[in-house]
Amino acid sequence: MKRFLLKRDGNGGCEAIAEECKTPTPSAGEVLVKIEACSLNYRDLLVKSGLSASGGGGDVVPLSDGAGVIAQVGEGVTKWQEGDSVALTFFRDWEDGPFETRYHQAARGGSCDGVLAEYVTAPAHSIVQVPKHLTTLEASTLPCAALTAWHALMERTRSVQKGDTVLCLGTGGVSVFALQIAKAAGAKVIITSSSDEKLSRAGELGVDETINYRKHEAWDKQVRELTGGCGADYVIEVGGPGTLERSLNSVAAGGVIYQIGVLTGFDPPQVSLFPLVTHNADINGIYVGSRAMFGRMNAFLSGHGIHPVINEEYSFGDALKAYASMEASRHFGKIVVKI
Numbered sequence: 001m002k003r004f005l006l007k008r009d010g011n012g013g014c015e016a017i018a019e020e021c022k023t024p025t026p027s028a029g030e031v032l033v034k035i036e037a038c039s040l041n042y043r044d045l046l047v048k049s050g051l052s053a054s055g056g057g058g059d060v061v062p063l064s065d066g067a068g069v070i071a072q073v074g075e076g077v078t079k080w081q082e083g084d085s086v087a088l089t090f091f092r093d094w095e096d097g098p099f100e101t102r103y104h105q106a107a108r109g110g111s112c113d114g115v116l117a118e119y120v121t122a123p124a125h126s127i128v129q130v131p132k133h134l135t136t137l138e139a140s141t142l143p144c145a146a147l148t149a150w151h152a153l154m155e156r157t158r159s160v161q162k163g164d165t166v167l168c169l170g171t172g173g174v175s176v177f178a179l180q181i182a183k184a185a186g187a188k189v190i191i192t193s194s195s196d197e198k199l200s201r202a203g204e205l206g207v208d209e210t211i212n213y214r215k216h217e218a219w220d221k222q223v224r225e226l227t228g229g230c231g232a233d234y235v236i237e238v239g240g241p242g243t244l245e246r247s248l249n250s251v252a253a254g255g256v257i258y259q260i261g262v263l264t265g266f267d268p269p270q271v272s273l274f275p276l277v278t279h280n281a282d283i284n285g286i287y288v289g290s291r292a293m294f295g296r297m298n299a300f301l302s303g304h305g306i307h308p309v310i311n312e313e314y315s316f317g318d319a320l321k322a323y324a325s326m327e328a329s330r331h332f333g334k335i336v337v338k339i
């Protein structure tokens, strides 16, 4: 079979190479998945450049997110059968309950092998059924970006509902899923982008208000204006140190900032946390989610007929072009690689 491998150079960098290798066989308790599609996340760029918190030290098959069909079941596996359409979880061993730091030891495409391969083996506990209304191509976008948005908006504190306002930063994978989930839950959604064209695409998904953060550097003031001075109940904070101050200024009384991303880097933010005090607001760190959350999210996606927004498709041989496109931030929603 063919697979990609990130070969680490020992200095934090690595090269992605395509190679032939032996097709694995599932051990007891595992399944063999014939991968049909993978999707990219910004985190995959971080892993490639040695910056991800969940990147391991050795060579690794990249990409956390993939879906396909079970080709073989290992001894003792009764829940799954050959031919089942499944997606793999980001954290291989986070099945349910609160997060434990040990789960970092098996974050796919980082500290353990990922899915940019024709076949992968997976413990039977680390896969979920593909929602019936989705193709495996669509389902390949769910394990990281969608589940992160779902965990934030529907699982961590209170579930977003009608009457709430959700602020999504940018139009990448996490934020577009957050937009879709929040709209389906009946919330008002404000989204920011550097591109008017992307904002108009967000309009097609039903977004209520848009802000071009390049044209309106003080986008936090716009958020206040658009909410009658109240601010947003939930902020999907994917920017990190460069956006946190404005997110703090945007949050409503009793609201929550979900700290998710590092698009502006890893420097310590130079911000006053006082708005948290004056707004009785919270910040919650979110790191993807469990398999149980994944199952609940899939039921919601099916119930609301939500389809992931796939902006670009690449072939397996062009996987590195998919990385380059992700880096260029041209996409709206998700980029996928068909295997």
Ligand SMILES: NC(=O)c1ccc[n+]([C@@H]2O[C@H](COP(=O)([O-])OP(=O)(O)OC[C@H]3O[C@@H](n4cnc5c(N)ncnc54)[C@H](OP(=O)(O)O)[C@@H]3O)[C@@H](O)[C@H]2O)c1
Pocket: 040, 041, 042, 043, 046, 144, 145, 148, 169, 170, 171, 172, 173, 174, 175, 192, 193, 194, 195, 198, 213, 238, 239, 242, 243, 259, 260, 261, 262, 263, 264, 286, 287, 288, 326, 329, 330, 331, 333
């Ligand atoms: N904690 C977790 O579990 C978790 C899970 C998934 C992702 N993440 C993190 O969340 C972030 C987003 O991930 P992703 O995969 O959704 O990324 P992505 O698909 O690459 O999205 C990137 C988009 O974010 C927007 N953006 C970039 N800089 C921005 C800024 N300064 N202010 C506002 N928007 C900005 C841009 O949108 P426009 O082109 O519209 O301007 C860009 O296209 C990354 O840092 C990633 O590592 C964390």
